[in-house]
Amino acid sequence: MAKRKVDDERMKEPESAESSSEESSSEDDTNMLDVEFEWFDPQPDHDFHGLKTLLRQLFDVDAQSSDLSALTDLILAQPLLGSTVKVEGNETDPYAFLTVLNLHEHKDKPVIQQLTNYIQAQSKRNTDISQLDALLNKSSDARVGLVLTERLINIPSEVVPPMYNMLLEEISWAIEEKEPYDFTHYMIFSKTYREVASALGEEDAPKQKKQKNVGKKGSSETFYFHPEDEVLQRHAAAFGSFDYLKEAVGSDSKRTFQELGVKPEGHIILIEAAKFEGAVKALQEYFNQT
Template identity: 50%
Template structure:
């Protein structure tokens, strides 16, 4: 496929700072010695000669403890070769590794490829055991496995777009709305060009976590009770808004789940237990979900 647009020229640049201060760089007298670091983030098309390793690193973070169960190299190849859909977010130069990425894959189109077939099986299994999230009109178990099976069979009636997104943990949320907005525009352009991106549903894969008691502090019974009572939190705060537009959403434990590392609670009393998070969004609701992200991040920032 030909390149539809040049993001280096068209993408809005972000200019977040590490500390919120007055626009003229001043602050109150107690902060006179504080330095301001301006960072320009730019969005780029995928480049198969540059982005493989950066995308694979972020995929490894996205799938966490289960990354070893999936062919992330093959999946990274598919993502970077699809250079007209999705974005990487970088600092300084296109040749650098991505700090964030976003893309969507047509599961029907790629169903015969090993990395995608493997991922479909993985997500189907996780959807069947996922715990429901408040606000969902139905469970993942009742919807996602059937849709993924239809995609695997080559159904023309069901077209599932698998949305994969991840960013470094210290990335500012302000870089996210332009990436999602551009994805919507690119999908529209691709459909106009008769490319296979006219989806009926989107499955969005992300991560969440719960705060749990450390093994150094309590018995196994108390740890289990604390885990059951703890509230699910989001690594990506915009997921909490997007899920309100989802037909179904749920969280699931990683197959290769590790014990909570006490190093993850260096400055707090609780440990962090990561888990997978999945949302099913109907195509008619997808643009509204993206708008909700834009509105939320504006308030969040």
């Protein structure tokens, strides 16, 4: 497979309020910093720890359900497929990544068996994604590509479309060279969250004029850590969120609103291969408009 060139793009990032306060008398003024993001192929010599950290963030409290070291090694074993995003050169830790793994090709590897069993177990708990159980069955003829992607919380979503575009290009090259990336389905593993009532005591909780109707189990509204998921699932054959197998604790440490905590959940989007390119194109159009 031919190696793609490194791509880069400059994006505006807000400077911290502390550093801008001396330069502006207005509280509404925000200085912007130029940040140059660069897209690289995964680097086996440099990316192990950074990728493993991002995988741990992606799987959240269920990270121990899979051997993340083995999963990282598997990602790095296909260095010409997938991308990392960095800001200080190729030898630094990635701030974001995207890759795809062939679940059928690697079905005998213990880490893929762990992941497959995990996803099948979750599909049995949520009817929205129940078809994944049969799709991932050993007797199935489906060739499923598991898309894994994550980024640090302060990395803008605009880095995502180039990674998906590069992935499409690389898969096309791989198929031309008879490599095993001719998928029937793409399964994107992601995460969402719901708002939950704060566990703080009355004396610690902030004063509220109006209390939202949110219980301990969370609200019915789903929020997205990855905004692109809302676009991708418009093209999906199935999608849904699910509770982690391990009980999440400390939702107050993940607050997004003063009066509410956050309950993270796993999320899966299944897209048929024939519709994947259209989903990626819609992703590009969406971020061009925002």
